Amino acid sequence: MTRFFSLARLVVLGVALAGLGAATAWAQETKRLYPVKFICGKADGSILAPGAYTTAINILNPNEDPNADPVQVRKEFSVALPGEMAGGKTGFLDANKLGPGEAYEIDCDDIIEQARGLCPQGFCKGFATIEGSAELEVVAVYSAANPDPGGVEALHTERVTGAAHCPAVTETIPSQQILFVPKHTRGDSEYDGHGPCVKFSLDLRTQDAATTLLASYYMHAYECSGAFDSPQNDYTAAEEQRDSILFSAPPGSRILSYDVANSMRESYIDTDHSDDVFSYGGSNPVQALVFVGDTGGDEAGTKTGVTITLRRINVKLESCAAFDDDKG
Structure with a gap:
């Protein structure tokens, strides 16, 4: 795939x-x-x-x-x-x-x-x-x-x-994809058919006085015995949280709102070597997730991860140019 x-x-x-x-x-x-x-x-x-x-x-x-x-x-x-x-x-x-x-x-x-x-x-x-x-x-x-x-x-x-x-204007962020391979954090690099158990989350937020729209996403994939509360002894794991800037407002503008939900969550247990595909509708900020879990060899930190397809987002901005109040 x-x-x-x-x-x-x-x-x-x-x-x-x-x-x-x-x-x-x-x-x-x-x-x-x-x-x-x-x-x-x-x-x-x-x-x-x-x-x-x-x-x-x-x-x-x-x-x-x-x-x-x-x-x-x-x-x-x-x-x-x-x-x-x-x-x-x-x-x-x-x-x-x-x-x-x-x-x-x-x-x-x-x-x-x-x-x-x-x-x-x-x-x-x-x-x-x-x-x-x-x-x-x-x-x-x-x-x-x-x-x-x-x-x-x-x-x-x-x-x-x-x-x-300060008029309100709307700008559109096109659909975009992010490849996320979390760092190898524990054990060896081979899940060896034990899951992995996968937990994923994505949150949207503004920062820098509402001039930047940020996506913060997290993934934890760990070796387990068929249940999220049953990690293997000395289990293999990959885990990381990362941020990506999706949109920066033009000078003199700030973000008022956007037309998707602020967050989403997904979790599943991998059972084979195939990619695992999840699709979402409605106001979910994510359109699709394609996970790579276990493979035929070492994968934690190198192959295990997710391709995130973000939905198109309409961002409402308040647009005011800056004014210089120093009259000299």
Whole structure:
């Protein structure tokens, strides 16, 4: 046989947001997200203090390099309703391109118009999510005014940190084979028709901050008298545990999950000189095991072992490029 081997903090008066450092290069462009609270229109006092509220979101490309590419900007409006109800969202809309040092503003007229029917009463609050293909400076200025006695009048700004957008992606590890011949650990090298009794296990785990998927496998083949609890006197044995790296996540990514079971176990007693084949289905991480036990001569440490055929594995990754926060 062939062996193969919220509310971000509620701010009624003002919020300002500033980006972190520029993204380092990677195969997938990582965008920056800036969620900005907006409040637009007249409040009657049932939710907020009576008054007229306005929001002006100013967006700046802080890169002053005249040779730099423009920053691609998109925006999304999500409306928040009282009673812990979602009011819907627009989805991302193309906003503009900003060249080095350029800026523009999104105000309440823009928000109400683009949120369309999400704010039918003329009073609207929620979040504007600004997405930039590179670092942006985003400042939201809130004002409130009411000429009536007891009305609110204020203007305020505050700075808040943006965040990297980390999409989930799936990568596939093709089926692969591992030849595993455990070390000779005891007695002579000949099982001489006494089994061997074979115990095998395989476990999957992540390490290195969930950036590596590892297979850890173990085999113990020992000379026995027809039962696992009856080893021969001065018995021959081969035994070893070994690790193999199955997958390494790209820079800026980490493993969230995979679509096979974490472990499997097998045991049997060899009765002849033929290879012993076991097949598995479902979510078992192993597709097949082909064992070599006893042979016609010496085998412990040289021939006795197993060919492991691993199932194809789909790995779910969270993919974020690294950001350099040192602004010099």
